[in-house]
Amino acid sequence: MPDVEDEFPKLLADGYTITSQDTPEYNCFAWAMYDTSDWWSPLQSYGYYWPGDRLPRNTKLETFIALYGYEGQFVPCDDGELEQGYEKIALFVHTNGNVTHAARQKSSGVWTSKLGQKEDIEHLILTSLEDAGTGLDDYGRVVQFLKRPIPPPPPPAMSI
DSSP, rough: OOOOHHTHHHHHHHHEEEEEEOOSOOHHHHHHHTTOOOOOOOOOOEEEEEOGSSSSSSHHHHHHHHHHHHHOOOOEEOOOOTTTTTTEEEEEEETEEESEEEEOOOOOOEEEEEOTTOOEESOGGGGGTOOOOSSSTTTOOOEEEEEEOOOOOOOOOOOO
16 A cells, blocks of 8 residues: 555655554544544445435535535635634545545644545645646645634533
């Protein structure tokens, strides 16, 4: 199996850190919403998560905007610049019009991505994962940003 740098050669020059073991348990779309137990996909396949009949089963940009609105109250925004009090998601689209990848911005401004069945990584810039979008597995380019206010932390547990 090719390693991360073989598939995404710009990562080496731009800088990245592997933050997990490889796993098929979840994908980038789930990872963007902190879900490490489901593979999110509109394909009707056993074990894949999709919000039932609430959304169309396709990989169009408007469907994924609705997905993150439904699952996390994310709304479209203009850019991926760090904005105090907000977290952001970047959606990548292939030249064929299909959404291929989602990356989440951390409070530090660093982006985090799950690379298919490979590892989770932190990367400084989104263009590290961009490519021509002409190959079957290419991510293409970032075409949409989404944001939501950072949820407050849960209250501390009370001891009795």
